[in-house]
Amino acid sequence: MSATLRAPPQKIQSTGGRKVSVRLAWWVPLKQQRKIPTMLPIKKLKGSIGRPINLYPLSPVAMTVLALAYIFLTCNETFWSIGADVFSGHPFSFAGFVAAVFFLMLTLSAPFTFPWTVKPFLIFLILLSAITSYYMDSLGVIVDRDMIQNVMVTTITESKHLFTIDLVSHVILFGLFPAVVVACVKIKRFSAVRTIATPILTTALSLALAAGLLMTDLKTYSSIVRERKDYMSSFQPGMPIVGAIRYAKMMMRSANVTVAAIGEDAVKGASYGPGRKPVLTIVVAGETARSQNFSLNGYAVDTNPRLAQLPVTSFHDVTSCGTATATSLPCMFSQFNREDYSFQKGISHQNVLDVIDHAGLHVEWWDNNTGDKGIAARVTQRSLTNTDNAEFCPAGECMDGIFLQQLSDFAQTITQDTVLVLHQIGSHGPTYYLRYPQEAERFAPACRTAEFKNCTSDQITNAYDNTIAYTDTVLAETIEFLTRQHQLSTALIYVSDHGESLGESGLYLHGAPYFMAPEYQTKVPMILWMSPTFKQQFAIDDACLSAKADAPLSQDNLFHSLLGMLDIETDMRNPELDIFETCRNHQKVASN
Incomplete structure (x- = not known):
């Protein structure tokens, strides 16, 4: 004869009608556990890094759209400033171009909109944008391939002077806090078919929207991109990502190179001779x-x-x-x-x-x-x-x-x-x-x-x-x-x-x-x-x-002049x- 354990009575509180299912106490045998509709206060739903918040779960695509919108609005002061100057008097063209850039970023981000990749990817984007936007918006420093090369070959002694209180506070405010929010939000789960199909459809749709927006005034947009390279160079995190890819390709091409000897025919001229001072x-x-x-x-x-x-x-x-x-x-x-x-x-x-x-x-x-x-x-x-x-x-x-x-x-x-x-x-x-x-x-x-x-x-x-x-x-x-x-x-x-x-x-x-x-x-x-x-x-x-x-x-003169x-x-x-x-x-x- 076996005894049946029962959980103590649970208090039900109202949250304005929102139902949340909770499990009974841990000591109730698993087979006998059942879920009961319970009204819990919002305050009781606590999230932390690594533990999703049960409020307002988002699909991976929705989370990506919101994160990109946040980056566009808070980490691109120079991009907006130059754009306002470039498109002065043409607000609709400006809006169309920005929307096209947004959908291009969504196109590039869509392959990462799987439930198990979306959070790490977005956290990376947010932190990267917070860091690079500080240098772009505060110092006018463009983080391109050459700048990334400088970072890779620098020393701690040199680079430590760039880590200022201003930089740290900027990254905490615009990078770390939003990254924590992303880490805590719950991701909606879908069927396997929908999980695989969504990134593909998002890529196709966002690319089509970007192309369509650019085609509305392609001549103007292409001219701006060609003539005002400083404009797109200021975009975060676009330029740093492109720069990192170009740097990686450069390093891959130069791996395992053999150093070619030059000037092996070099000899001292008539200026040198016995009795001369060194x-x-x-x-x-x-x-x-x-x-x-x-x-x-x-x-x-x-x-x-x-x-x-x-x-x-x-x-x-x-x-x-x-x-x-x-x-x-x-x-x-x-x-x-x-x-x-x-x-x-x-x-x-x-x-x-x-x-x-x-x-x-x-x-x-x-x-x-x-x-x-x-x-x-x-x-x-x-x-x-x-x-x-x-x-x-x-x-x-x-x-x-x-x-x-x-x-x-x-x-x-x-x-x-x-x-x-x-x-x-x-x-x-x-x-x-x-x-x-x-x-x-x-x-x-x-x-x-x-x-x-x-x-x-x-x-x-x-x-x-x-x-x-x-x-x-x-x-x-x-x-x-x-x-x-x-x-x-x-x-x-x-x-x-x-x-x-x-x-x-x-x-x-x-x-x-x-x-x-x-x-x-x-x-x-x-x-x-x-x-x-x-x-x-x-x-x-x-x-x-x-x-x-x-x-x-x-x-160019130094080699030959020496x-x-x-x-x-x-x-x-x-x-x-x-x-x-x-x-x-x-x-x-x-x-x-």
Whole structure:
């Protein structure tokens, strides 16, 4: 004889007529459990992450539509702003275009509208849009393929300055909270046939709607997409997703590449010979220095007081290969010009440092930035970024003055012709105030935070100008040091990798797509100094070079000009791109 367990009586409360089925107490045998209609208050229905809320269950498609609408409305301030300008006076065309973009996004999202994939997918989209919209709407930074490449090759030391309180609060408000809501909402379940058919039908219908809307004014819409690339580049999360796909394809194409040797025919020219002093040429790869803020190039603020007192040549009209280090740095040392350069070509070919090495010169790369990007893979390298030095590295990363401490001992060991590359941290933002000693602050008040919204435009510019003035000090002291090395034949050439935006047209930092990048990001300083001994040995006419100060040049010239400057004979050198070609007395070189 078995006993029957019964649950204690349950209290039924009213919710205004809404019926909710609940199970009896857990100790009632499963076979004897039955469901009874119960009225429970809304307050009793609690949800949490991982446990669905029983209120208002949504189908996967409905949830996707609502999530995309949320992203469109809250994470696309720049997209709406540019669109209002582009479609000014044509609100219906604007509405039609936005609707078409919405349905295109729904088309791309539809394959993920299965009950088991929709939540992770939408949570990813919401968090991604919250992060990228902050950089787009606050700093004007477009997250495209090149920007994703920058992110992938950056270091924690560099990237930590971009994680500000403002960013975190933005992501929590616009990303984390909505993601929690998505995680908690219950998903409606359908039959297997409907579950499989719905994503297919949604894809077809949304694509048809998008196409139909675009066809209503295809000529105008296609013209806008073609001419105003900045418009679609501002759309979140469209551009980041497209950029990520393009980055993945780029990395797949460049996997397992074999590096092709170039310039193996390189030899030293007639400038070298017995009895000559060893040559020391320092190539300074600057960081984020824009030409417009160099007083040597006409800037009204005196940012170059030290270099102005030295016999240097400043080239005023030099264009960069890219707008970010990951592109510009390898490009400027490669044999390819900007139009021909690609990531795959860069990593699959040796560069000018290899050619110089083939010619028999000793080559070293000293880094105070985020690495050599593969440029120095086959030469001697030294990283100074994490040097334990209280004077130049007080915040865990070093200022460029650290190079000067290392140079003294290094110069005493030189017994052969040498090329030394110094990769600066320079003017890298947004923490400009960390790039120079506080006692070297010439322009005040200066912005002393990574959150530009807390600084005025003048404060941001002052902080940036202080970095240029500190670079001026480092370069000047390096030149003065080289002047004292009477046992060597010395020279220095400085070229920045790219420029920087300081709030002009709402843009900050760098990395804008080249097609829309302002000249603040593409015009870079290039400065040359040569000792009298160097000029005599290589028979270089200083006045001839000075006459080229206003000539339009680019980083395309660096590869060929370094070979020409150092009199390295190779078929790789293009005389037309060598700025020294017409300023060298070849007969004098032969007779020296």
